[in-house]
Amino acid sequence: MPPILEVKDLKMYYETMKGDIKAVDDIRFTLEKGEALGLAGESGCGKTSVALAILKLLPYNAKIVSGELLLDGKNILTMSDDDVRKTVRWKRISMVPQAAMNALNPVFKVSEQITEAIVFHEQVPENEAKSRSLELLKRVGIDPSRADHYPHEFSGGMKQRVMIAMALACNPEIIIADEPTTALDVIVQAQVLKVIKTLQDELDLSMILISHDLSVVAQTCDRSIIMYAGKIAEDASTKELFTESLHPYSIGLIGAFPSLAGEKKRLKSISGSPPNLLNPPSGCRFHPRCPHARKICVAEVPPLLETHERHYVSCHMVNRHHEYV
Numbered sequence: 001m002p003p004i005l006e007v008k009d010l011k012m013y014y015e016t017m018k019g020d021i022k023a024v025d026d027i028r029f030t031l032e033k034g035e036a037l038g039l040a041g042e043s044g045c046g047k048t049s050v051a052l053a054i055l056k057l058l059p060y061n062a063k064i065v066s067g068e069l070l071l072d073g074k075n076i077l078t079m080s081d082d083d084v085r086k087t088v089r090w091k092r093i094s095m096v097p098q099a100a101m102n103a104l105n106p107v108f109k110v111s112e113q114i115t116e117a118i119v120f121h122e123q124v125p126e127n128e129a130k131s132r133s134l135e136l137l138k139r140v141g142i143d144p145s146r147a148d149h150y151p152h153e154f155s156g157g158m159k160q161r162v163m164i165a166m167a168l169a170c171n172p173e174i175i176i177a178d179e180p181t182t183a184l185d186v187i188v189q190a191q192v193l194k195v196i197k198t199l200q201d202e203l204d205l206s207m208i209l210i211s212h213d214l215s216v217v218a219q220t221c222d223r224s225i226i227m228y229a230g231k232i233a234e235d236a237s238t239k240e241l242f243t244e245s246l247h248p249y250s251i252g253l254i255g256a257f258p259s260l261a262g263e264k265k266r267l268k269s270i271s272g273s274p275p276n277l278l279n280p281p282s283g284c285r286f287h288p289r290c291p292h293a294r295k296i297c298v299a300e301v302p303p304l305l306e307t308h309e310r311h312y313v314s315c316h317m318v319n320r321h322h323e324y325v
Helices: 047-054 081-087 110-122 126-139 156-167 186-203 214-220 238-244 248-255 295-299 316-320
Strands: 005-016 019-031 036-040 062-071 093-096 174-178 206-211 223-228 231-237 305-308 311-313
Touching: 005 047, 019 047, 019 062, 019 231, 036 047, 036 214, 047 062, 047 174, 047 206, 093 156, 110 126, 110 156, 126 156, 156 174, 156 186, 186 206, 186 214, 206 214, 214 238, 223 238, 223 248, 231 238, 231 248, 238 248, 295 316
Parallel strands: 036 206, 036 223, 093 174, 174 206
Antiparallel strands: 005 019, 005 062, 223 231, 231 311, 305 311
């Protein structure tokens, strides 16, 4: 069965007065039906830019340089904005935005905001849309009696649940969740993640989860992609990524993450800082911070190659010599 979504060689830059910021540079991956895919990496690595490109919600100074975004084989990038708005957003792909605290309109009741999306995109009577909005709230764990309350009457975790309900309003096939647990405490974060995972399994949704928190990705995703400076460093099943990671950046990220299991030990750290994408390093963008860098890493961009089945790594050392594996 072909993938439901395929990102092929996507390049997306932001135009600034100082030059182009190469935010997304030759990204490629697939999303299968019912699969949960994680996009992880440091802030500024291009995760959210990929999501906005998929929905054609990029800001005015963004430009698609090349590539394709294929939804069931049809390129979203060649569709008109009007067609995307009518046939793709909400109906096929929806998004749970970062910072739900600010995503809801403070002057409308939460049920009105969900109902509006259903009426606009599916042209159903308002009473039917209202009934569906109540069912959606119940599904994400909010008592329907709270439907006519305003956003300020909800806690942060409840607002996030409302955003999840809104994302499900038009029965999409794909949900993009951008940092869905930002600013939530650990207990509420666990509850929200459970809601997302349960709904994904029950509704057979495909999902792209964006996070800089590796524990969120580990709990929720079937496959994971580690991004660095606008490029993919590693793409593998989540289990393989956390137990058999190959790229030095992936190894560094996982080594810097505390574990509750096993003996206490000093956490590792990755020296240096991510590069300025106005003028990224030559060759491998990670080479200035990489303990395994060689001359070839400075001179040549490493290709994203399959080391074994559905495990892709962009690293000269792994692809050629396995020196640190």
